[in-house]
Amino acid sequence: MADKYDVIVLGSGPGGYVAAIRCAQLGLKTAIVERELLGGICLNWGCIPTKALLRSAEILHYAQHAKDYGLKIAGAIEADLEAVVKRSRGVAKQLNQGVTHLMKKNKIAVHMGEGTLTGPTSLTVKSDKGEEKLEARHVIVATGARARDLPFAKADGKRVWTYRHAMTPPEMPKKLLVIGSGAIGIEFASFYNDMGCDVTVVEMLDRIVPVEDKDVSAFLNKSLTKQGMTIMTGAGVEDLKVTNKGVKAKIKDAKGKVSETEFTHCIVAIGIVPNTENVGLEKLVEMDRGFIQIDDYGHTKSKGLWAIGDCTPGPWLAHKASHEGVTTAEAIAKELGNKDVHPHPLDRNNIPGCTYCHPQIASVGLTEEKAEEAGYEVKAGTFPFIGNGKAIALGEADGFCKTVFDAKTGELLGAHMVGAEVTEMIQGFVVGKTLETTEAELMQTIFPHPTISESMHESVLASYGRVIHV
Structure with missing residues (x-):
């Protein structure tokens, strides 16, 4: 016998858990399915712990420049990488526990395991405890996304990193290559540069942070270069080979010249891949490059099936996912007869973007x-x-x-x-x-x-x- 709900949310990131809370507030019997950690990537391995790392780097920067403020600090100022990472993980753990509390407070049923849709409004959840069947009047897919690998050099966690590896580094890089200058790439470049690492950023387009205004890109390029980074725009990594000591990268610069340079580590930040495979979506939704196609309220082509967050078209930002979660929850409540909710369609022109580099x-x-x-x-x-x-x-x-x-x-x-x-x-x-x-x-x-x-x-x-x- 399947457990039955008004709404089931597949995924508990900043889109999923917010959608679940709003559904519960509106009086809907709600469940959430999560395969790993409540709070998803953003809270556990993305936005929040990254900002904790960057805060440590910022404090280090100010300590190293204390004399600029008329202060004297006796002795050498050093970064304790293990302690910095431990603090970051502690922040993530605290917030994970906070989401767990919010689920209990709002009486949201939590099913831990791998969820797979068996229809627009039904799914199975597999875990170590076995398999359970769930049914709902509506299902919200909020499965998020993951880092995109280089086709010729997949991340191994030792020398070639994604953002997740870069948050819990086994050692401090001495010479770091960052491929991609979007928000994730630039934030980690800024963090490791402040921590004393020799950083090179390679961007395929003609300027860094290319989605930003040209004046901002130019200013940031000048500032990061002044801080000691090497910035290469209009450039590409053509090959990357892992060695015992690090990685060897063949980089073609803006003039077409190819040179080989050795680095101790490499961070790949070339975009994301939506987590839409093996979820049972293929016959239920329309997809473009793996992203679920929706309208401004989160509807898919299947009645009763909705989608929000990083598994849908961008921008791929936590606050956009949370906003979508509220909109979709209210749209569902309205369809179920609630006359007191008035959902508004998402206006993508009003979504702010923030990058926490220095x-x-x-x-x-x-x-x-x-x-x-x-x-x-x-x-x-x-x-x-x-x-x-x-x-x-x-x-x-x-x-x-x-x-x-x-x-x-x-x-x-x-x-x-x-x-x-x-x-x-x-x-x-x-x-x-x-x-x-x-x-x-x-x-x-x-x-x-x-x-x-x-x-x-x-x-x-x-x-x-x-x-x-x-």
């Missing part, structure tokens, strides 16, 4: 280039942190804020930042875009002094030739 990057909406390609007449303005009193006082005067507006309507099209604490500030522009703000409203908004956020205001003013402090 300096940080944050953005939302269209870049200046993309806005022009879309046919907008653009007004754009930039304000450098060197003109911001708080940034100077903090010793963090490197960075800028850039805003992009529709010249005809004053609509905020995009905002792009690089520098200290910008990942905390970007939400101001996200709220503004969600509320469909204009330049006039932002200009009339009072920003507190002294804060780095004043640079947000100044960038708006700069877009219209009214900047004050430059």
Whole structure:
């Protein structure tokens, strides 16, 4: 006899567990199926423990530059890699236990094991305890994704790493090759560089962090180079061979010259692969390159079957998955007769992106280039942190804020930042875009002094030739 629920969520990452909680809040009998750890990759092996590592590297950086703040620290400042990793894993464990508590609090049934769909609204769960059958009125697939391997050099955890290996390194790399300069690649490059490693980043496209505004990419390239990294753009790794001492990489540079360089370790950060194989999805959904195709509420082509998060089209971000989880839960409740919920479709233009390298990057909406390609007449303005009193006082005067507006309507099209604490500030522009703000409203908004956020205001003013402090 199968256990029956209103909703079953397959996967407990930031999309899955949030969807399950929202379903439970709406009075739906809910279950979640997880094959490994509650909280998924983000909480256990991604977003959160990575930020713990980066925080340790940041503290090390400040300690090494104490004299810049008029301070003296006696003795050598050294990184204890084992202790840094232990702290990171402790943070992940604490949050994993938090999700476990949330499941109990919301009376969500947890089935640990490998889930496989046997139909749009039914599945089996295999574990060490055997096999159980589950049925529901609706099923949400939230199986996430995993790191993509190089076809000619699969990750082995010893010399060739994915992000997961890089979080629990068996040893400190001396000379590290990072392939790919998206958020994951750049964050680990920044971490290991701050920890004292010789880092080289190879990016196939003509600039690093290529989804960001060109001005941000150029600034970050200059900053990371100044910090001692080697940045190669328009370049590609043509071959990678593991040796007893490390890896030998054949790299073709932007001019077409191929050279062979030895590294002790390599991190592969060339994208993700959705976890949609062997789940029973093949006849139930439409897929593009393995990603489940959905509408703006999470519907698949099969009635009662929904999908959210990294197993669906991007951007592949935890907060996007969580937002989708809430939207889909409310859409399901509405279909089941709840007249008090009013789900809104996902607006991909209002999804912020944050990269926690040093300096940080944050953005939302269209870049200046993309806005022009879309046919907008653009007004754009930039304000450098060197003109911001708080940034100077903090010793963090490197960075800028850039805003992009529709010249005809004053609509905020995009905002792009690089520098200290910008990942905390970007939400101001996200709220503004969600509320469909204009330049006039932002200009009339009072920003507190002294804060780095004043640079947000100044960038708006700069877009219209009214900047004050430059």
